[in-house]
Amino acid sequence: MPLIVTRDLRKVFRSAKRSPGALGALRGLFSPVYEDRVAVAGLSMEIERGEFIGYIGPNGAGKSTTIKMLTGILVPSGGEIEVAGIVPHRKRRENARNIGVVFGQRTQLYWDLPLVDSFELLRAIYGIPQDRYRRSLDAFVELLEMGDFLRTPVRQLSLGQRMRGDFAAAMLHEPPILYLDEPTIGLDVVAKEAIRTFVARVNREQGTTIVLTTHDLADVERLCRRIVLIDHGRAIFDGPIERIKNEYGRERTLVVRFTETTSAPAIPGARLESLEGLTARFVFDRATQRVDRLVREVSDRYSVEDIAIEEPELEGIIRHIYTQGYAGEERSA
Amino acid sequence: MFAPYIEYARKAFAREATYRIELIAEIGSLVLRVYLLRSLWTALYAHNAAPTGLPLHSMITYTTVALLMSLVLEVDGTRIIREKLREGGIAVDLMKPIVVPFAYFSDGIGQTLVHALAILPSLLFALLLVRIDVPSLPVLAIFFCSFALGYGVNFFVNFLMNGVAFWTLETFGLQLIVRWISDLLSGQILPLSFFPGWFGRAVFALPFAAIYSTPLLLYVGIIQPAQWAAALAVQAAWLAVTAGASYLLWRAASQRVVVQGG
Numbered sequence: 001m002p003l004i005v006t007r008d009l010r011k012v013f014r015s016a017k018r019s020p021g022a023l024g025a026l027r028g029l030f031s032p033v034y035e036d037r038v039a040v041a042g043l044s045m046e047i048e049r050g051e052f053i054g055y056i057g058p059n060g061a062g063k064s065t066t067i068k069m070l071t072g073i074l075v076p077s078g079g080e081i082e083v084a085g086i087v088p089h090r091k092r093r094e095n096a097r098n099i100g101v102v103f104g105q106r107t108q109l110y111w112d113l114p115l116v117d118s119f120e121l122l123r124a125i126y127g128i129p130q131d132r133y134r135r136s137l138d139a140f141v142e143l144l145e146m147g148d149f150l151r152t153p154v155r156q157l158s159l160g161q162r163m164r165g166d167f168a169a170a171m172l173h174e175p176p177i178l179y180l181d182e183p184t185i186g187l188d189v190v191a192k193e194a195i196r197t198f199v200a201r202v203n204r205e206q207g208t209t210i211v212l213t214t215h216d217l218a219d220v221e222r223l224c225r226r227i228v229l230i231d232h233g234r235a236i237f238d239g240p241i242e243r244i245k246n247e248y249g250r251e252r253t254l255v256v257r258f259t260e261t262t263s264a265p266a267i268p269g270a271r272l273e274s275l276e277g278l279t280a281r282f283v284f285d286r287a288t289q290r291v292d293r294l295v296r297e298v299s300d301r302y303s304v305e306d307i308a309i310e311e312p313e314l315e316g317i318i319r320h321i322y323t324q325g326y327a328g329e330e331r332s333a
Numbered sequence: 334m335f336a337p338y339i340e341y342a343r344k345a346f347a348r349e350a351t352y353r354i355e356l357i358a359e360i361g362s363l364v365l366r367v368y369l370l371r372s373l374w375t376a377l378y379a380h381n382a383a384p385t386g387l388p389l390h391s392m393i394t395y396t397t398v399a400l401l402m403s404l405v406l407e408v409d410g411t412r413i414i415r416e417k418l419r420e421g422g423i424a425v426d427l428m429k430p431i432v433v434p435f436a437y438f439s440d441g442i443g444q445t446l447v448h449a450l451a452i453l454p455s456l457l458f459a460l461l462l463v464r465i466d467v468p469s470l471p472v473l474a475i476f477f478c479s480f481a482l483g484y485g486v487n488f489f490v491n492f493l494m495n496g497v498a499f500w501t502l503e504t505f506g507l508q509l510i511v512r513w514i515s516d517l518l519s520g521q522i523l524p525l526s527f528f529p530g531w532f533g534r535a536v537f538a539l540p541f542a543a544i545y546s547t548p549l550l551l552y553v554g555i556i557q558p559a560q561w562a563a564a565l566a567v568q569a570a571w572l573a574v575t576a577g578a579s580y581l582l583w584r585a586a587s588q589r590v591v592v593q594g595g
Contacts, residue, residue, distance in 0.1 A: 073427040096430040108425045110344060112351045117344060124340035125429055153351075 002046035003177065003209050004070065009079035011040040011065050011233075039065040041233035042079065049176070050207045052200075054224035054241075056214065058322050062233040063213050067179050070211070071099060084176065097126065100170035104182035107166055109154045115165045116150045119172060126173035133172070140168040143198060160191030167198065171208075178202070180212045184219055196222055217315045229321065236321070241314065248317040253310040254282040254294055259303040267297050278305070337431055338439040345443025360451050363400055364458040370396045371463045387524065391553045394465040398552055399521050399545055401452055401459070402480065406487050406544065408448045410441020414495040415504055434583050441488060468552060475561055479548035482568040486543045489575035490515070496579065499586035520546030526555070543571040 017035040040062040047053055057063050068074035069081055072088030072095045081088060088095040109118040123133045141147050144164040149157055157165065163183065170178065180199070184192045200223055202208050212224060220227060220241070227244065229237035237244055254270060258278045266272060269289045270282035284294060295307055350356075371393050378389045387395070414437055417423040426433050459465075468476070494511055498504045516522055519541035528536055536542060547564050550556045556564050 068424070071428045073424055092427065093430040093432075096428055099428070101425070101428050103425070106421060106425060108422075110348060112348045113344065117347060121337075121340050121344050125337045125431055127336065 003049045003051075003084055004045075004047040004211075005080070005082045006046075006066075006070075007044050007080040009040055009043040009066070009069065009081055010038070010077045011062070011069060011074065012077045013037045013039055038233055040069070040076075043230070043233065043235055044079075045228055045235060045238060047209060047211065049209055050203070051226060052203045052210045052212070052224050054212050054214070054220035054227040055230065056217070056220060056227060056318065057230035061230045063230060064181065065233075066230070067101075067181060067211070067213060070179065071095070071101060097173070098175055099177045099179060100173070100175040101179045102163075102166050102170045102181065102183050104163070104185040107154070107162060108169055109162065109165055111155050112153055114151045114153055115146070115157070118154070118165070118169055122169055122172050128173055136172060136174065137168075140171070143201070144168055144194075160187055160194070163187060163191065163195060164198075167195070171202070174206070176207075176209060178208050178210045180210060180214075182214050182216075183212070184214065184216055192216075192219075199223065217313075217318055221314045229318070231322070244317060245312065245314065248320060249312045250285050250287050251283055251312060252286045252291075253312075254284060254291075254298070255308045255310060256280045256282065256298055256302075256304055257306040259305045262302055265298075265302060267294055267301070269297075270294055338435050341436045341439035342443035342446070345440040346446055347443075349444045349447040356447070356451055359404065359448070360455050360458070363404065363451075363455045364462065366400055367397050367459045368462045370400070387526075387553070387555070390464070390466060392524075393463055395524060395549055395553050397459055397463055397465050399549055401456060402483075402545060402548070403521060404452050404455060405445055405449050406484065408441075408445050409491050409495070410444050410488060411437065411492045411495045413437050413440050414492070415498040418498045433587075438488075445484075466553070468554065471558075472551065472554065475565075476548050476552045479551050479565060479568060482565065482572055483544045483548050485572045486540055486568065486575055489572070489579045490540060490544070492579045493575065493582060496582040496586055499582075499589055515541050515544070518542070519544040520549060524550070524555075526550075540571040540575060543568040 014034050014036050017033045043062070043066060055063055055066070065074065069076050070083055070088060072090075072092040075089045083095055084098045086095045086098070109115065110121070119133075119137060122128075123130075128136075141150060144167065146161075146164055146168065149161050149165075154162060154165065167183070178199075183199075184195055187195065196219065199210060199212075203210050203223075212219065214220060224241065226240055227237065228235050229244070253273065254267075256265070256279070258265070258280070261278065262275075262280070264272075265275065265280050267282055270284040273281040273283045275281075282294070282298075291309060298304060298307070374389065374392050374396065378392070414423075417426065417437075423433070426436065467473075490511075494504060494508050497507060501507075518525070518536050518539055521544075525536045525542060525546045526533065537546075547556070547568050551561070551564065
C-alpha cells in the first residue's frame with residue numbers, strides 16, 4: 001500500500017470578480033459574479049514509502065496547492081487523498097504528527113529568540129520525551145553543523161544557517177514524511193550542497209519519504225529518482241528521470257569550433273542551431289544519425305579546431321516542455 | 334496536553350522580554366502621564382465644583398489606577414493573528430498538531446505577563462508623585478476579580494478586531510478608530526458618569542465599560558457592595574458574548590482559510 005495516494009484530486013478556487021470602476025464595485029456588492037480558477041485538475045499519483053519525489057512544474061501549475069492539501073490545511077474540491085492512511089483535512093492534527101515541512105521562503109523559527117528556543121517549543125508541541133529530544137538534537141547539531149549558532153538569535157543568522165535550523169525544526173519529531181518547498185532558494189553553492197547531502201542522507205538512512213518542490217532542477221537531478229511534472233493542475237509526466245531524458249534526450253548537440261570564419265556551415269543530417277564567431281552548434285537526432293559520420297563530414301568540409309558533443313540537461317528538457325508542451329501520451333487541453 | 338500552550342506562553346514571554354528598552358520607555362512614559370494628569374485634574378477642580386460623588390483625591394486615584402491597568406490592557410495579545418495572516422505564518426502553524434487559537438491565546442498571556450512586570454516599578458514611581466487612596470481588602474479583592482473579567486473582555490474585543498484581518502488583511506485603520514472609541518467609552522480617560530444625559534446611560538450598556546470602568550468604579554467606591562454582584566455579572570455577560578463571537582469568527586475564518594487557501 002502506497003504511503004501517499006491521490007485519486008482524481010481537484011481544487012477549484014472561487015473568487016468574486018471585480019468589475020472596474022466605482023459602479024462596478026457597487027454592482028459587485030449586490031450581485032457578485034464569481035470566477036472559478038482550477039488549480040488542481042484531477043491529479044492521481046501514488047508515492048511509496050521511502051521514495052524521493054521531485055514535484056516540479058512552472059509557477060502557478062498547482063504545486064503548492066497540492067502540498068497544502070497533503071498537509072491538510074486546504075480542503076480539496078473533489079477526488080480522494082490519503083497520507084499514511086489518514087485523510088489530511090479531516091484529521092489535520094493527526095496528520096501533522098506524520099509530516100515535517102520546510103519552506104525556503106518562510107521560517108517557522110522564532111525570530112527574536114535563540115535558535116534552540118524554537119526547538120524547545122517543538123519538543124513541547126510534539127511531546128518528544130526529553131532523552132529522545134536530546135539525542136536527536138545532538139544528531140542534528142552534528143550533521144548540520146549548528147553548534148556555533150545554536151544560542152544565537154535567529155534574526156542574526158545567515159540564510160544558510162537559518163535553513164539548517166529550519167530543517168532540524170521540521171524533523172525533530174522524526175516524521176516519516178517530509179515536504180520540502182523550494183528549500184535551497186537563495187542559498188550559495190556551498191550551503192546548497194550541505195542541504196542536499198543532508199536530505200539525501202535522511203532519505204537513505206532513515207527511509208524518510210520526501211516530496212521536493214523546486215525550480216532548481218540541479219536539486220532534482222542530484223536527489224530524486226522519480227519526477228512528477230505538473231502543468232495546469234495535471235500530472236503530464238510521472239516516472240524516472242532517465243525516462244524523461246530518453247524521450248526528450250534523443251537530440252544531441254554537436255559543438256564545432258572552426259579555425260577560420262565560416263559562413264553558413266552545413267552538415268547533412270544535422271540542423272544548424274546557432275553560429276557565434278567561430279563556434280557553430282548543430283542539433284541532430286542520435287537515433288537516426290551516427291556521430292562518427294557527422295564528425296567525419298564536418299572535418300572533411302571545414303577546417304576544424306575542436307569538436308564536442310553535448311548531452312541534454314534536465315533543465316533544457318523541462319524548459320522545452322514548459323514552452324512546447326509535453327508530447328507524451330498524457331498531454332491534454 | 335497543556336504543555337505546548339504553556340511553552341507558547343513562555344516563548345512569548347522570552348520574546349517580549351528581549352525588548353528591554355521598550356519596557357523602560359513604557360514605565361517612564363507612564364510616570365510622566367500620572368504626573369500630568371494629576372496637574373490637569375488639580376487645575377480643573379480648582380476652578381469648578383467637584384462632579385457628583387468624586388472628590389479630587391478619588392479622581393487622581395481613578396486616573397492613576399487606570400494608567401497602571403493600561404500597562405496590561407494595552408498589550409494587544411492578539412495582534413499575532415494579524416501578523417501571521419499577513420506573513421503567511423498561519424499556514425505553518427496549521428501544519429502543527431495544535432489548536433491554533435489556543436496557541437495564540439497563550440502567546441497573548443505570555444506577552445501580557447512581561448508588561449505586568451512593569452506595574453510594580455511604575456506604581457512605586459507613581460506613588461512618589463501622587464497620593465492615591467488604598468481601599469479596604471474586600472474592595473481590593475473585588476477589584477482584582479473585576480480586572481480579570483475586564484482583561485478577558487479586552488482580549489476578545491481585540492481578537493474580534495484582529496480577526497477581521499481574515500477578510501481584509503489590513504486592520505490598522507479600523508483598530509485606530511476602535512481604540513479611540515474604546516479609550517473614551519471604556520472609562521480609561523475619564524469616569525463614564527461624567528457623560529451627560531442619555532449618552533451617559535448608553536455608554537454603560539456597551540462592552541467597553543466592562544474593561545476599565547467597572548473595576549475602577551469598584552476601586553474608588555462608587556459601586557457600593559450591594560451592587561457588586563450585579564456589576565460583575567454584567568462583566569461576565571460581556572465576556573461570554575465577546576468570547577462567543579470570537580469563537581464564531583474563528584470558525585468562519587478557519588473555514589475560509591481552509592477552503593480558500595488564505
